[in-house]
Amino acid sequence: MARSDVHPIHRFEPWQVFPGSFDNPPADGNFPCPPERGVAITRRTRIASLGSCFAREIKRRLIQRGFTYIAEETHHPAAVHASAAWERVYNTHCMRQIFEYSFGAWSPEVRWWRAPRSGTIQDPYRRVVLYAAEGEAEQDFARHREHSRRALASAELLILTLGLTEIWQDRHDGSVISLPAGPYVNEGGDMARYEFRVSRTAENLENLERIHALLSKHNPGCRILVTVSPVNLWATFRRDADVLSASCNSKSTLRAAADEFAAAHDNVFYFPAFEMATIYQPLLGRGFFAGGRENFHVNKPTVKFIMNHFFKWYAPSEPFTPFDEGE
Template sequence: MVNAKQALARTKSNDHDRWAGGDALSARDRIVSKVVVPQGLQTFSCSPGNTFFAIGSCFARNVEERLELAGANVLSRQMDVADLGATGARTLGLFNKYTPFSILQELQFASGERDYPEEAFLSAGLDLFYDAQLRINSGNASLEALRARRKEINLAFARAFEADVLILTLGLIEAWFDTKSGLYLNEVPAPRLLMKEPDRFELRILSVDECREALREIHTLLARHAKVGQKIVITVSPVALARTFSEHDVIIANTTSKSTLRVAAMEFASEHEGVDYFPSYEAVLHSAPALAWQDDRLHASDFIVGRIISTFLTRYGLPPEGSLEEVEISAVDSEEALITRLRREVDRYKNQILALEKKLATQDPRKEVS
């Protein structure tokens, strides 16, 4: 409870308390400037040499790539496991974790507090299986090969406990649960599995309470296994829900998903010391669409991700060197058109790099020997 005197003192000391009016720090004026990264409540700073580990949705891959580009030591970019034929665009994309429970379970496996059940390897047909805690396109293989890779995966995620700063990116709330293994799946199972065992898999739309409880369990687990003094940055991925299994319009379902995660993240941050919420979602949502989104309006542009990470590093005491994102953005239409074209070129170039990275990964000498 906050009394009137405290409330008035808060708004007086808050430079970003007004949507319109006042000075250039109003929400309206910042939004009109076309790119805005709102000011979150910050309780700690980083130091040169700090290590980072990002875990969560595909936005975590964007974050860690940009952090590494800025010169940070990103442990989650150093994960190396056997390639069993993954077909995703990003080599590390198979590690995406889309729900709070997917993140929690992976950390439980990595810590050794939970054994990985055999039932979690789902049938891919022809005596092949896949790891349902990874992307569905992570590669089909024999149970023996999957068991061996799972050990490597557990060791890779255990590096999250070594990081100075752990970054959690929350993706969505539509979660599929496997009643046989007792685990939340990372993605919807293959349609043939749903048809074959319709009672085995359940769609669960997570509530704020469920998301918050999963985050609390993550924090408790980290308290037991992470290095002393580890900090946490939690954010909500701006990447939209690609498809909904609810009865709602996907736009409504996506809004509900992000709102649920946003509330859970804020409450989680307010409950624990050393946990900050960083407004990546709000930055993409309120920046000019032509600059903030790729053409599919599903994924955030590399341009805006660069701005978000540059702002994060600056606010947390690790300002990056000059980059393309420092170009001044004008309200002039011709300049906006130019920046939009540059953004598209950056996205196209980034996708080409990802394709090349994937091609090179398939030529891994270790894979050729096996």
């Protein structure tokens, strides 16, 4: 137990003190955390997840280890990242819209985009979900709402991965389209209708509270595990900040909102995947960035480190074998 020279009567537990500082043990590969983690799952626990790029890694590892992962719309290409065809969900505004159309009325003024060159129908609220005709889009979305509702209403644990704070918002009705900065479909709708801005802590927390209220009404027994994606922004739409500063701002804002969210509810818990990657890996003398063209992602050893801790912490009653280099 570490002692504070400034306040000698106070005794800190090792997980309360920065690893390796003064007499505290150095980082040893076991991320320090309080003994009470709040969540315990087994392979029978029904788990759903949605969020940004890192959510896909969580889904993959849960399925690999034989946990009961809720997978609706398995035929749909937009379902590969999450429990239903939500595609990647980068911001809390789009997350909130998913819960609103799953559990109630949600009718934005502009429902579909028609791409000007190809004529393809695009769902602007889900990333790169395309159709040949509007009738096909309407039918598929009606089916999707049922699948989405079923996934969220049946989950015993919901994992939300928060990604970024940059949004494009409809100037008329306030709806937010799914448009992260990146090398994606170069068509879309009338962007003059939408305003770019950076969302702030209070409104992200408000979105999370709305999600909690809807889930509490329709699935009151569900617990929520929230995390912040350690994947950096590939690019920023901001003209007043470089991409590194914009990425730091996004993650810091979401981390603050997640902390407030978890502190406000007995059934909400925070999993420090972001800290495991960006702080703890360097303490171990390791890098966490991926190589190649997508170097803003985290590398595979870091993903394995994070998910090994996930299973050690939250599934203590299940047999545990760490992910090896080949997985």
